[in-house]
Amino acid sequence: MKIYLIRHGEADSKIEGAPLTKRGLEEAEIVANELLNYQVERVYFSDLLRAKQTAEAYLKLNPKIKNVCEERLREIYRFLIGGPEKIGTSKDRKINDKKRADEIFEEILKKEEDVAIFCHGNIIRYYLNKVLKSKENIWEYLTIDNCSISIISLENSILKIEGINLNKNLKKEEKKEGYLE
Secondary structure (H helix, E strand, O other): OEEEEEEOOOEEOOOOOOOEOHHHHHHHHHHHHHHOOOOOOEEEEOOOHHHHHHHHHHHHHOOOOEEEEOHHHOOOOHHHHOOOOOOOOOOOHHHHHHHHHHHHHHHHHHHOOOEEEEEOHHHHHHHHHHHHOOOOOOOOOOOOOOOOEEEEEEEOOEEEEEEEEEOOOOOHHHOOOOOEO
């Protein structure tokens, strides 16, 4: 089983819903074409617009694939991966975000099929850190590029990371971290 974690394309946080920018839409098309090289049986995507738009680029190329829009794949609180606490954040957010992220991850693992998950940088960092079983602060040490592919495999009940920030068709200088500000 393989899990392909795809971060959404460049998004404009100044517009309500943070839709993909023109560049983000181009990145989404590039990663969609790259994903055709992988055996994907099902697609999951966050219900937030930027991830949904990124997934839609792939679904246009592969319209018959099973797909699930999943709110539990929304971005998670950066504090879970060692980022700074944000003033005014609900005390329950850390617990709730961890619970929903773990819940959907376990459900996906039980299906034992190759899946593509279109989501967000912090939740990708969180899943990679779960595989590493690390207590380290990965907020500062692991960048997840827009429209990159990170791969987790499950073989003989052992989770492994096979790659991080893969997408040979996006040139390094074209990749941009975060939102357009």
